[in-house]
Amino acid sequence: MPETVAREIDQYQQQIELKKQGKVEDKLFQEARLRRGVYGQRYDNGQRHDGVAQRELAFTRKELRKGPETLWDAPGMQRIKLTFGGLTPEQMEAHADIAEEYSDAVCHITTRQDIQLHYVHIDDTPDLMRRLAAVGITTREACGNAVRNVTACPKSGCCGTEAFDVTPYALACARFLLGHRDTQDFGRKFKVAFSGCRDQGCAYTGFHDLGYIAAVRPGADGKLQRGFSVYVGGGLGPVPYQASLLSEFTPEAEMLPIAQAVSRVYARHGEKKNRGRARIKFLVANWGIEKFRAEVEAERQKMPHEEAWISWLDQVPAWHEQALKPTGALSQNTEGNAGFQAWRETNAQPQKQAGYVIATIKLPLGDITSWQLRQLADISRRINSGHARTTVEQNILLRWVAEADLPELYRELQRIGLAEAGANTIQDVVSCPGTDTCKLGIASSRGLAATLSERLKEKAHTMDPDVRDLRINVSGCFNSCSQHQIADIGFYGVSRKIDNALVPHFRVVLGAHRENNAREFGQTFGPVPSKRIPEFIDRLTGFYLAERKPDERFPDFIQRLGKKGIKPLLDEFGQVPPRAVDRTLYSDWRDPREFSLSDIGTGECAGAVVSTTEFDLQAAEQLHFEAQVHLDEGDYRKADDTAYAAMVLAAKGLVYHENQDVPDRPDAIVAEFRLRFHDTGRFNAKNSPTRFAEYLFRRHEDHARSYSVEAARRVLEETQLFVEAAYACYVRVTNQLPDGPADGQSQSAAPENV
Amino acid sequence: MDLHRIGVKWLARESTPLDLLDLIPVFHRWIQDSVLGDLLIDVAEYTHMHHGPGVLIIAHEGNYGYDETGGERGLLYYSKQPLPESDLASRLAHVARKGLKACVLFEREPGIGKHVSFPGDRLEVFANDRLLAPNTDEGWAEFLPAVKSLGARLFPNEDHRIERLNTDPRDRLTAVIRAATAPGAETLLARLS
Numbered sequence: 001m002p003e004t005v006a007r008e009i010d011q012y013q014q015q016i017e018l019k020k021q022g023k024v025e026d027k028l029f030q031e032a033r034l035r036r037g038v039y040g041q042r043y044d045n046g047q048r049h050d051g052v053a054q055r056e057l058a059f060t061r062k063e064l065r066k067g068p069e070t071l072w073d074a075p076g077m078q079r080i081k082l083t084f085g086g087l088t089p090e091q092m093e094a095h096a097d098i099a100e101e102y103s104d105a106v107c108h109i110t111t112r113q114d115i116q117l118h119y120v121h122i123d124d125t126p127d128l129m130r131r132l133a134a135v136g137i138t139t140r141e142a143c144g145n146a147v148r149n150v151t152a153c154p155k156s157g158c159c160g161t162e163a164f165d166v167t168p169y170a171l172a173c174a175r176f177l178l179g180h181r182d183t184q185d186f187g188r189k190f191k192v193a194f195s196g197c198r199d200q201g202c203a204y205t206g207f208h209d210l211g212y213i214a215a216v217r218p219g220a221d222g223k224l225q226r227g228f229s230v231y232v233g234g235g236l237g238p239v240p241y242q243a244s245l246l247s248e249f250t251p252e253a254e255m256l257p258i259a260q261a262v263s264r265v266y267a268r269h270g271e272k273k274n275r276g277r278a279r280i281k282f283l284v285a286n287w288g289i290e291k292f293r294a295e296v297e298a299e300r301q302k303m304p305h306e307e308a309w310i311s312w313l314d315q316v317p318a319w320h321e322q323a324l325k326p327t328g329a330l331s332q333n334t335e336g337n338a339g340f341q342a343w344r345e346t347n348a349q350p351q352k353q354a355g356y357v358i359a360t361i362k363l364p365l366g367d368i369t370s371w372q373l374r375q376l377a378d379i380s381r382r383i384n385s386g387h388a389r390t391t392v393e394q395n396i397l398l399r400w401v402a403e404a405d406l407p408e409l410y411r412e413l414q415r416i417g418l419a420e421a422g423a424n425t426i427q428d429v430v431s432c433p434g435t436d437t438c439k440l441g442i443a444s445s446r447g448l449a450a451t452l453s454e455r456l457k458e459k460a461h462t463m464d465p466d467v468r469d470l471r472i473n474v475s476g477c478f479n480s481c482s483q484h485q486i487a488d489i490g491f492y493g494v495s496r497k498i499d500n501a502l503v504p505h506f507r508v509v510l511g512a513h514r515e516n517n518a519r520e521f522g523q524t525f526g527p528v529p530s531k532r533i534p535e536f537i538d539r540l541t542g543f544y545l546a547e548r549k550p551d552e553r554f555p556d557f558i559q560r561l562g563k564k565g566i567k568p569l570l571d572e573f574g575q576v577p578p579r580a581v582d583r584t585l586y587s588d589w590r591d592p593r594e595f596s597l598s599d600i601g602t603g604e605c606a607g608a609v610v611s612t613t614e615f616d617l618q619a620a621e622q623l624h625f626e627a628q629v630h631l632d633e634g635d636y637r638k639a640d641d642t643a644y645a646a647m648v649l650a651a652k653g654l655v656y657h658e659n660q661d662v663p664d665r666p667d668a669i670v671a672e673f674r675l676r677f678h679d680t681g682r683f684n685a686k687n688s689p690t691r692f693a694e695y696l697f698r699r700h701e702d703h704a705r706s707y708s709v710e711a712a713r714r715v716l717e718e719t720q721l722f723v724e725a726a727y728a729c730y731v732r733v734t735n736q737l738p739d740g741p742a743d744g745q746s747q748s749a750a751p752e753n754v
Numbered sequence: 755m756d757l758h759r760i761g762v763k764w765l766a767r768e769s770t771p772l773d774l775l776d777l778i779p780v781f782h783r784w785i786q787d788s789v790l791g792d793l794l795i796d797v798a799e800y801t802h803m804h805h806g807p808g809v810l811i812i813a814h815e816g817n818y819g820y821d822e823t824g825g826e827r828g829l830l831y832y833s834k835q836p837l838p839e840s841d842l843a844s845r846l847a848h849v850a851r852k853g854l855k856a857c858v859l860f861e862r863e864p865g866i867g868k869h870v871s872f873p874g875d876r877l878e879v880f881a882n883d884r885l886l887a888p889n890t891d892e893g894w895a896e897f898l899p900a901v902k903s904l905g906a907r908l909f910p911n912e913d914h915r916i917e918r919l920n921t922d923p924r925d926r927l928t929a930v931i932r933a934a935t936a937p938g939a940e941t942l943l944a945r946l947s
Contacts, residue, residue: 052786074795097884454802
C-alpha cells in the first residue's frame with residue numbers, strides 16, 4: 001500500500017477517535033466520512049416503523065453521533081469506487097473477504113460501476129479501507145461533494161464502434177481529479193464518464209456533469225490525433241438535464257486541464273447554499289453554454305501549469321489487455337444444449353478482436369455473494385486472464401474470453417449459479433437499493449425489481465423479441481439512482497393517501513432513447529399502485545405489440561401515442577380498493593409492514609457543504625494532536641516540527657480560501673498569509689491579541705532553531721492558539737458571525753450567483 | 755486468539771421445502787416482539803441469490819439468518835460486536851447459544867416449524883476474522899481447543915467428531931462438528947444455558 005494512502009487512512013481513523021472524544025463537530029465529521037465513502041443508511045437516526053408503531057432503536061451510545069441525527073452504532077453503507085468498473089481477481093477476493101467480515105456477505109454493484117456494502121459499522125471502516133488499499137482500491141471521494149467514481153464504457157478496448165480505448169484516459173482522469181485541490185470546494189457531487197463512441201448507449205455521457213466522447217481527427221502532421229468531444233452539465237435527479245457540448249474536439253493533452261478548469265469554474269460559481277440547485281447542470285443552464293464555455297476558457301488560460309496534465313500520456317500506448325488463450329472457434333458440439341444457446345444469445349457478444357467475446361454475467365439485482373465472487377476470481381484467472389468490469393446495468397463483464405472457451409465458461413458459471421441468460425433484456429431489471437437500505441427511499445424498488453425479474457424470466461421464452469429487448473429500471477424515489485429516465489420502462493417510488501392510509505405507488509417513465517449516449521430521456525406518466533405494476537407491464541407490452549406500426553420501436557411508439565394515448569392504460573390500473581376489500585395494496589413488495597413514510601430520513605447524498613478551509617483547519621488540529629503525542633513520547637524535535645506544520649496548514653486553509661494558485665510551500669503560504677490576513681488586520685478580531693500571527697512568523701523564520709523540550713512545549717501551546725485564531729478568522733471572513741473583519745477588506749468567497 | 759467475530763450455523767432439516775419469502779413476515783414479527791434479546795434492526799432479504807444469505811435479521815450485536823451458503827440451509831448467527839466473555843471457548847458457546855435460541859423459536863413458529871427442524875447433529879463454527887484467525891494450520895491449532903470445548907458441552911455423552919472444513923487460505927477458518935445423535939435444538943440450548 002502506498003505510504004500516502006496508508007497515512008490518509010490513519011488520519012481517517014484518528015478522526016474517528018477524535019469524534020468519539022467529542023472533538024469534531026457532527027457536520028464536519030459527516031462530510032469527512034462521506035468523502036471516504038462511509039454513508040448513512042436507513043434507520044440510522046435510531047427510529048424505525050416496525051409495522052405497528054414507530055419505535056426507537058435502543059442503541060446504548062445514543063449521545064455518540066457520526067453526523068447530524070445519525071447514531072454512531074447504526075449500521076451504514078460503504079461505497080467503493082472501481083474506476084471504469086475495472087475489477088481484478090485479487091480485488092474480487094478482497095471484496096469477498098470484507099463483505100463476509102464487515103457486511104452480510106453480499107456485494108452490490110451500483111449503477112455507477114461501484115460496489116456497495118451494507119450494514120457496516122463505522123468502527124470497521126478503517127480496516128476495511130486498508131484491505132482494499134492493499135489491492136489498489138480507494139473509497140476516497142466515493143460520496144460527498146466530490147468527484148465520484150469515473151465511469152467508462154465497460155466494453156472499451158473490445159468494442160467495434162469505438163474511436164479508441166478510453167480506459168487509460170478514464171484512469172488518468174480519476175487519478176488526477178482525486179483529492180485535487182480544485183475539486184474540494186464543490187457545492188454538490190460531480191460525475192464524470194468516458195465513452196468510446198458517439199452512437200451507442202453504454203457510458204451515457206449525456207447525463208453526466210462532465211462527459212468525454214472519444215474522437216480522432218487529422219493533426220497538422222497528417223497523422224490521426226486523439227481527443228474528445230467534451231460535454232458538460234448533464235444530470236438526472238428529479239429534473240433531468242441533457243449535457244451541452246463544451247468542445248467539439250479537445251486534444252488528449254488538454255483532457256485534464258479542461259477537467260480542472262471546469263472544476264474551478266464550478267467550485268467558484270456553483271450554488272452552495274441551495275442544495276437542490278447546486279449541481280453543475282443548474283449553473284450551465286443558468287448561464288447558457290456560451291458563457292460557461294467562455295469562463296472555462298478564461299480559467300484555462302490563467303491556470304498555473306501542472307506536470308500531471310501530460311505526464312501520463314506516454315503510458316497510453318502501453319495500455320493493453322492480453323488475452324490468456326489463442327483464438328479458436330467453438331470446439332465442442334453445443335447445438336443440443338438449449339441452456340447454453342440461450343445464454344450465448346443474450347450474454348455473449350463478439351469483440352472487435354476476432355475470436356474473442358465479452359461475456360455478461362447477469363447479477364440478480366446487482367448482487368453477488370462472497371463465495372460467488374471468490375469462485376468468479378478463479379474462473380476469470382483461468383479463462384480470461386482476469387479482465388473483468390462492472391457495468392451500470394449492475395452486471396459483470398468478462399472480456400477476452402476465447403470463443404472456444406464459452407462452453408466451459410458457461411458450465412463454470414452454472415456451477416456457481418451465475419449462468420442466467422437474459423442479460424440486458426427485460427428480465428434484467430436494474431434497481432437502486434430503495435427502502436431496503438436507503439434513507440430517502442419511498443417505495444421498495446428491490447422488492448418490485450425482484451418480483452418483475454422472476455415473472456419476466458418465466459415468460460422470456462415466449463416473448464416477442466421486441467418486448468424481450470426492452471429495459472426496466474426501478475428507483476425507490478425521484479432521485480434517479482436506478483437511472484429510470486433512460487429505461488424503456490422506468491419507475492420511481494411515490495405514495496398516495498387512499499382510504500386514510502398510504503399506498504406505495506410508482507410513477508411510470510416511458511420511452512427513453514438510450515442510444516447516442518442517452519440522447520433523450522423518458523417521459524413521466526402517472527402513478528400505478530406498486531402491487532399492480534406486473535399486470536401493468538403485461539398490459540403495456542401487449543398494447544405495444546398490438547398497436548405498433550411496422551418496425552416501430554418502443555420509444556417511438558410511446559412518443560407517437562403521447563400522454564393522451566397512454567393515459568387509458570394508467571387509468572385501468574390506478575384504482576385502489578378500500579383496505580377492507582384488499583389489504584395487499586397497502587403494503588410493499590416483500591415487506592409485510594403497513595406502508596409508511598415515517599422511516600424516511602435526511603439524505604446524505606450531498607452531505608453538508610464543508611469548505612476546503614474547514615478540512616484544512618481540522619487537519620491542522622489533528623496535526624497539533626499528533627505533535628502532542630510526539631512530545632509525550634519524548635520526541636520533542638518531531639513534536640516541534642509537527643506543531644509548526646499545523647500552523648502552516650491552518651494558514652494555508654485561510655490563504656487558499658481566497659487564492660488557490662499560491663504554491664503549496666511554507667514560504668509562499670506564510671508570505672501570502674501575512675499579506676492578506678496579518679497586514680490587513682483581518683486575522684485578529686477587534687478585541688483579541690495581535691500576537692497569534694506572530695507565533696507562525698517567528699517559528700517560520702527560525703531557521704537555526706534550537707530544539708528542546710521547553711521550546712517544543714511552547715510552540716505546541718502557541719500552535720493551539722494560532723489554530724483557534726484561524727478558526728475564528730475563517731468564521732469572520734465568511735460572515736458567519738456578526739463581528740466582521742476589522743478593516744472591512746474581506747474578499748468574500750461567496751459565489752456570484754448566491 | 756482474541757477473537758470476537760464468530761459464526762455458528764446450525765444445519766436445518768426440511769420435511770417440505772420452505773419458501774424463503776414466508777420467513778419475511780416471521781422475522782418482522784420477531785423484531786416487533788423483540789424475541790431474541792439483541793437490538794434487532796431490520797430484515798434483509800436475499801432470496802434471489804444462489805446459495806446466498808437467504809433472509810436475515812440485522813441486529814446490532816450480530817446477524818441472524820436462514821442461510822443457504824454452500825447449498826445447505828441452516829440457522830446462522832454471527833457476532834459483530836465485542837463479546838463479553840474473556841475466553842474463546844465461552845465466546846463460542848455464547849454465539850452457539852444465540853443461534854440455538856433462534857432455532858427453537860423457528861421450530862415453534864406456526865406454519866413453518868412443522869416443516870423445519872434443527873436436529874443439532876451438525877454445526878459449523880467459524881472465525882469471521884481473517885486478520886486474527888487465518889485459515890492456516892497455526893490458526894486451526896489455536897482455534898481447535900475452543901471448538902473441542904464447545905463440542906464437549908454440546909455433546910457430553912455422545913460421540914462427536916470435529917473436522918476442519920477446508921484448508922483454502924482464502925476461506926474462513928471453519929470447524930464442522932458432527933454428532934452421532936441428534937439431540938435437537940431445545941436440548942442443546944439447555945446444555946449450553
